[in-house]
Amino acid sequence: MKQIMDKIIASPAIHAKWLNTLSMMENAGAKKIKNCEDPVFVSEIILKHSAEEARHAYYLKKQIVKIEGGECPTYERKYLLAPQTSYHYLHALDIKVCRYLKNTFGYKAHQLKYAAYLLVTYAIEVRADELYPIYQNSLSSFNSKVTVKSIIAEEKNHLAEMIMQLKAFSVDWETMSKYAIQIEQNLFQMWEADLTKLVA
Secondary structure, eight states, X not given: OHHHHHHHHHSHHHHHHHHHHHHHHHHHHHHHHHHHOOTTTOOHHHHHHHHHHHHHHHHHHHHGGGSTTOOOOSOOGGGSSSHHHHHHXXXXXXXXXXXXXXHHHOOOHXXXXXXXXXXXXXXXXXXXXXXXHHHHHHHXXXXXXXXXXXXXXXXXXXXXXXXXXXXXXXXXXHHHHHHHHHHHHHHHHHHHHHHHHHHO
């Protein structure tokens, strides 16, 4: 990913689309969390997560103005990198995790939605905890005005909070989490391959 990041940052037009792509994916995460909320029994921590993911989407979008000539007004495909895999990344992860939880543990209705929220968010936070520091390292090496340091700090807290919630949810949380991580890794590899083709 470091080589991909360096090539992305070296091209202002591609870098702007990269930020817009990350913004879109963070926004998709915020919407997924909102969709998993119970209308009555929603917890403070879930409200916090959805608000912070939405703020990350906004923050990344605002960073685009720091790139010379960078302009990505919407999340249309022409303003994104690897739009097909980027659009479906989170949705595909959610579907596969839901199928696993339903078939293996028999979850349904709200319990299924909540379990999927925990596992999908956990897998994404593990990825963010790896991806954003690599991106920041590349930004620093290019002396870029763009920074994601504040996101890195919040994502670390998110990951710790997700582990805490998973432990409270099920004694099988480690087995569930390993499966979610495996599915996410497969999806990430496809996304990474698409990005590699774009910047080659």
